[in-house]
Amino acid sequence: MNWLKTTTLAFGAMALTPIAALADNGDTLKTVQARGTLNCPGDIGSYLGFAEVDDKGVWKGIDIELCRAMTAAIFGDPAKANIIPIDWAQRWPSLQSGDIDIIIKASGGTLSRDGELGLQFSNSYYLGTTKVMAHAELGLTSLKDAAGGSVCVPASTSTERQVASYLAAKGIEMEIVAIEKNEEVEAAYFSGRCDTFAAWGPVLAIAASQSDNPDGHTLLPDVLALEPEVMITRQGDDNWVDIANWTLSALLFAEQEGITSANIDEVKANPPTAEIGKFLGATPGVGTGLGLSDDWAYNVIKQVGNYSEIFERSLGQGSPYKMPREMTALWKDGGVLFPLVFD
Structure with missing residues (x-):
């Protein structure tokens, strides 16, 4: 199959309205x-x-x-x-x-x-789970071990809300570092800006596999959500x-x-x-x-x-x-x- 080249165009900022306009059938x-x-x-x-x-x-x-x-x-x-x-x-x-x-x-x-x-x-x-990845050198065995540390998340996503809800439910205090672009979220984690990185499970697995040190990261057992x-x-x-x-x-x-x-x-x-x-x-x-x-x-x-x-x-x-x-x-x-x- 030939890959298809598609047209791209940029969007400016747009305000979010409370209720979307309805579309008539068809x-x-x-x-x-x-x-x-x-x-x-x-x-x-x-x-x-x-x-x-x-x-x-x-x-x-x-x-x-x-x-x-x-x-x-x-x-x-x-x-x-x-x-x-x-x-x-x-x-x-x-x-x-x-x-x-x-x-x-x-x-x-x-x-x-x-x-x-x-x-x-x-x-x-x-169907995937929201999970957390940590730097292996920290020796974390669960997210509770990361209390007092930081977690990078993609901003304006359900993942950000899931992390906040999970931390509150478990009584874990952490700094949530929300970043808009995926590459910047990953860069912040891999550079050491954050102790952990919360995202959809496939995203974490791919990010780790493509990093400079795939074995330097641990996927914690905590399941924050199923989405x-x-x-x-x-x-x-x-x-x-x-x-x-x-x-x-x-x-x-x-x-x-x-x-x-x-x-x-x-x-x-x-x-x-x-x-x-x-x-x-x-x-x-x-x-x-x-x-x-x-x-x-x-x-x-x-x-x-x-x-x-x-x-x-x-x-x-x-x-x-x-x-x-x-x-x-x-x-x-x-x-x-x-x-x-x-x-």
């Missing part, structure tokens, strides 16, 4: 189709394995791949994904203003984001959330059934079951209810791959990070992910 798809691109967030800098950009402006990572998968479902062409670099605090105002069509940026579904910001969530595409990462939209446009959910289900269903970007044409020529035939567009009108073509799922898998293909090149054995699937495996492989039924 409006987002119509807007995206009329524009000819799907606008998704990248990261200012890189969020390794999820949204990272090289010096040629080429984006990759699991969040980027999910954006491309939706773009393939809508246009039949993942190259029409437009990745816009924003920081964490800009996620919600960018979505509210319509500058971003959907947030796929390692973001969790929370009550405050639903009830106070007026946001709507897809099913979870990744399902979801795709996020404005409330009111159920069709748009449906497209996000069915795109994710297409990726998972294809993996479940052993359908890959390499063999999908063979499977489509002779579908082994009626469900797979319908999934690949053999039944006329299967895309109508979503406002998509009948071959939308075929386009997703043919051009982007199934969930396993995406994971392996973004985070797994085909990436520099060599991360296992763990809870993010399919249900039949001991994980928690599952597709909706193509019936």
Whole structure:
């Protein structure tokens, strides 16, 4: 698969309104189709394995791949994904203003984001725990041992709130050092500015593996939170959330059934079951209810791959990070992910 170069543009600061503007059912798809691109967030800098950009402006990572998968479902062409670099605090105002069509940026579904910001969530595409990493030379065995020290966290994220809540619940006093950019958070920790570094587990594992001294860091046993990462939209446009959910289900269903970007044409020529035939567009009108073509799922898998293909090149054995699937495996492989039924 060829990596796709996408257009980037910078955002200025935007004020966060209490409740997001509602989107009428079907409006987002119509807007995206009329524009000819799907606008998704990248990261200012890189969020390794999820949204990272090289010096040629080429984006990759699991969040980027999910954006491309939706773009393939809508246009039949993942190259029409437009990745816009924003920081964490800009996620919600960018979505509210319509500058971003959907947030796929390692973001969790929370009550405050639903009830106070007026946001709507897809099913979870990744499940991870929030943990803490410490300099091995400190000899810490738990976060309680770090009392009186400092912890670096990414600012304006649920991680910052999770750390504060966990410390308060356990009666642990620490200085919380909140920093906006991911690279700066990591730099502060690795330079010794902070004793510990709290983040999503995959982020810590990747950061340690890419450091100058991978063995110089200890992942503490404390689990601060369990967070399902979801795709996020404005409330009111159920069709748009449906497209996000069915795109994710297409990726998972294809993996479940052993359908890959390499063999999908063979499977489509002779579908082994009626469900797979319908999934690949053999039944006329299967895309109508979503406002998509009948071959939308075929386009997703043919051009982007199934969930396993995406994971392996973004985070797994085909990436520099060599991360296992763990809870993010399919249900039949001991994980928690599952597709909706193509019936």
